Amino acid sequence: MALMAPTQQVKRRATNQGAAVKEALAAEDTFRSAQDVYATLRASGEKIGLSTVYRHLQIFVDDGLADVIHKPDGESTYRLCGDASTTHHHHLVCRQCGKAVEIEGPAVETWADKVAAQHGFSDVNHTVEIFGLCTACAA
């Protein structure tokens, strides 16, 4: 249940598949679903299985290399977000194309902690995502 655990890279083998998934994510600054990444890789001739895509995406999250956003329809989307040392941040996401901008809101962080403390909640954690239509999709 430990939260906020910093980087603690577990021994990990270097494989083509792992690199391919990372590349696919790195190629776009949008949040993408596992199914989407899988389809893209297969379309580009990559030899990889769906399970493997899921596995690597989860690994990136565990290692703090990627962020996840759970869309309202239940699908999980991933995006590389610097290494684990990167500051805590949130996202402004286009609900149409998934393009995301990293944003910070120091005030929000402190506010969240304060509110939680006032109600006696511990081991606090929060999610803040702003959705909208990017200029491109607004057309």
Add this chain to the structure above:
Amino acid sequence: MALMAPTQQVKRRATNQGAAVKEALAAEDTFRSAQDVYATLRASGEKIGLSTVYRHLQIFVDDGLADVIHKPDGESTYRLCGDASTTHHHHLVCRQCGKAVEIEGPAVETWADKVAAQHGFSDVNHTVEIFGLCTACAA
């Protein structure tokens, strides 16, 4: 895609099942899953189908009577939150038992709108949820 659409109650028949679902939700101030509500109702002898539970929960959301929170594991949880005229608010949720406290953060609202505007995003929307362990569950 119209957001923030205020109450526009469609003609709706009064049924035992609908009342039962609402009662089940009203009995607790926690976010509960459809499966959970269904199990509770059946356990208490209520004659109702799973589809019906889903249907009513969705209706409550559409009518602005309930709020939804999509848990990281993909499950959707519901909670009655006043009528549609109730002010926009967020939640401080216990990730263990689901107990929730309604909270407000006017500053967050304006911040979100400003950030979105700065990046040219329109039709903005946001989700802010604070998770933690309530005093009861911290034990």
Add this chain to the structure above:
DNA sequence: GTCTTATCGGGAATCATTTTCATTATTGCA
């Protein structure tokens, strides 16, 4: 009471994600 039709509900169908497990490929080490 009777008719019209919204609502039910059980089961099949979806769909994303996870698990299983036999096969394959990396890495550490002799």
Add this chain to the structure above:
DNA sequence: TGCAATAATGAAAATGATTCCCGATAAGAC
């Protein structure tokens, strides 16, 4: 460099929440 130990892979099956289908049921109108 060669090889054993074992992490990684992937195809198929399993899971689990949610939705769809459609004949049966019941609420509201007259």
